[in-house]
Amino acid sequence: MRLHRNLVFTVIDSLMAIFNEGEYADKVVARALKKDKRWGSSDRKFVAETIYEMVRWKRLYAEIAEVKDNYDRDDIWKMFAVWAVLRGIKLPDWKYFEGTPERKIKGRFDELSKNRRVKESIPDWMDELGEKELGSEIWSQELKAQNQQAKVVLRVNRLKTTKEKLRAQLMDLNIETDFHNDYEDALILRERANVFMTDLFKEGLFEVQDASSQKVAFFLDVKPGMRVVDACAGAGGKTLHIASLMENKGQIIAMDLYESKQRQLKIRAKRNAAFNIEYRIIDTTKVIKKLHDKADRVLIDAPCSGLGVLKRNPDSKWKLQPEFIDNIKKTQEEVLANYSKMVKVGGKLVYATCSVLPSENQEQIEKFLKTEFGQNFEFIKDEKVLAKDSGFDGFYMALLERKK
Numbered sequence: 252m253r254l255h256r257n258l259v260f261t262v263i264d265s266l267m268a269i270f271n272e273g274e275y276a277d278k279v280v281a282r283a284l285k286k287d288k289r290w291g292s293s294d295r296k297f298v299a300e301t302i303y304e305m306v307r308w309k310r311l312y313a314e315i316a317e318v319k320d321n322y323d324r325d326d327i328w329k330m331f332a333v334w335a336v337l338r339g340i341k342l343p344d345w346k347y348f349e350g351t352p353e354r355k356i357k358g359r360f361d362e363l364s365k366n367r368r369v370k371e372s373i374p375d376w377m378d379e380l381g382e383k384e385l386g387s388e389i390w391s392q393e394l395k396a397q398n399q400q401a402k403v404v405l406r407v408n409r410l411k412t413t414k415e416k417l418r419a420q421l422m423d424l425n426i427e428t429d430f431h432n433d434y435e436d437a438l439i440l441r442e443r444a445n446v447f448m449t450d451l452f453k454e455g456l457f458e459v460q461d462a463s464s465q466k467v468a469f470f471l472d473v474k475p476g477m478r479v480v481d482a483c484a485g486a487g488g489k490t491l492h493i494a495s496l497m498e499n500k501g502q503i504i505a506m507d508l509y510e511s512k513q514r515q516l517k518i519r520a521k522r523n524a525a526f527n528i529e530y531r532i533i534d535t536t537k538v539i540k541k542l543h544d545k546a547d548r549v550l551i552d553a554p555c556s557g558l559g560v561l562k563r564n565p566d567s568k569w570k571l572q573p574e575f576i577d578n579i580k581k582t583q584e585e586v587l588a589n590y591s592k593m594v595k596v597g598g599k600l601v602y603a604t605c606s607v608l609p610s611e612n613q614e615q616i617e618k619f620l621k622t623e624f625g626q627n628f629e630f631i632k633d634e635k636v637l638a639k640d641s642g643f644d645g646f647y648m649a650l651l652e653r654k655k
């Protein structure tokens with residue numbers, strides 16, 4: 252591989268913004284890709300993937316390069332040189348690479364790889380937390396799995412097509428996909444491609460949704476004609492899947508705290524031809540009270556640490572703080588206590604997170620079932636999805652039924 256100056260400069264600028272100015276990697280990458288219209292797909296791929304790689308392995312590269320946080324531009328060049336050397340890429344004779352100690356880089360890599368925190372490139376506190384909650388062996392394997400690049404997974408929109416037809420249409424565009432027995436609605440791309448540019452996407456024939464996340468709507472056991480509340484709907488990844496399974500029959504009530512997310516959901520719902528969604532912003536407790544005892548199904552896709560989705564958000568390794576996790580656990584307890592009241596007797600509740608930490612998952616459910624209101628519910632089943640086993644995101648989902 253040859254390094255091209257303007258592409259590498261874009262990577263360095265982007266990393267300055269992510270590491271030093273607190274910007275989010277996905278936004279910075281999106282901006283970087285708009286920079287030069289002449290770039291072809293391999294140029295764009297280089298820019299996006301290199302930025303993500305450098306974010307993913309930030310600690311490892313920084314320690315090998317012997318540079319410390321609050322990196323200046325020279326430090327980022329040194330980290331970039333480490334990335335290139337470890338990939339066996341020949342460094343061009345640019346001034347930034349003068350004196351790069353290639354042999355020392357390889358030696359330090361071997362030495363530092365003995366320490367999990369450096370090898371898997373995560374902060375100390377996060378490593379301590381993961382080990383405490385999952386045990387050293389599982390946590391090590393999970394971290395390794397979550398440091399792999401995520402596969403691109405599509406979810407067919409049953410309101411518009413079938414996965415067989417969609418697969419054939421994608422094939423016409425030279426986008427090859429596979430079905431997977433464990434994920435009924437999924438098509439998994441053999442190679443990464445920018446599927447958002449296709450007319451098939453613009454016509455709403457599919458959404459991009461990780462395979463683990465696609466399990467949740469099935470777990471909720473929705474049927475056409477039901478009244479389903481998606482209490483933390485956000486931009487609606489799962490709402491749209493629920494809509495697809497309900498064949499536009501019945502009612503879906505999509506709620507969130509934030510209007511901006513709901514606006515995105517509305518656009519997506521239109522594209523998907525999902526017509527049975529109503530929208531509510533949770534701005535007072537009344538919004539929830541009005542629906543007490545009214546829903547056949549309630550989904551609580553709770554806000555969480557995101558410690559199951561580091562594959563797709565490597566950035567959160569560096570942005571997440573321990574205090575955030577403590578606070579989000581309190582929110583999880585509250586939403587379980589309050590939103591479960593919308594389930595009618597005989598109805599079902601799914602509590603889901605994209606975290607692998609038991610303290611955000613099964614322990615929240617155990618706690619809830621011991622509360623006065625929680626005693627009205629029976630635990631049916633749960634699923635703890637680890638990236639190390641599934642190859643997709645880490646996830647948790649629990650199914651409860653209201654008995655009285």
Ligand SMILES: C[S@@+](CC[C@H](N)C(=O)[O-])C[C@H]1O[C@@H](n2cnc3c(N)ncnc32)[C@H](O)[C@@H]1O
Nearest residue numbers: 482483484485486487488489507508552553554
């Ligand atoms: C895991 S995300 C939801 C993802 C979404 N369900 C999807 O599949 O695309 C959690 C959502 O909960 C929302 N949220 C946070 N606190 C909440 C609360 N107290 N009540 C309702 N929603 C809340 C956040 O705005 C966020 O959109």
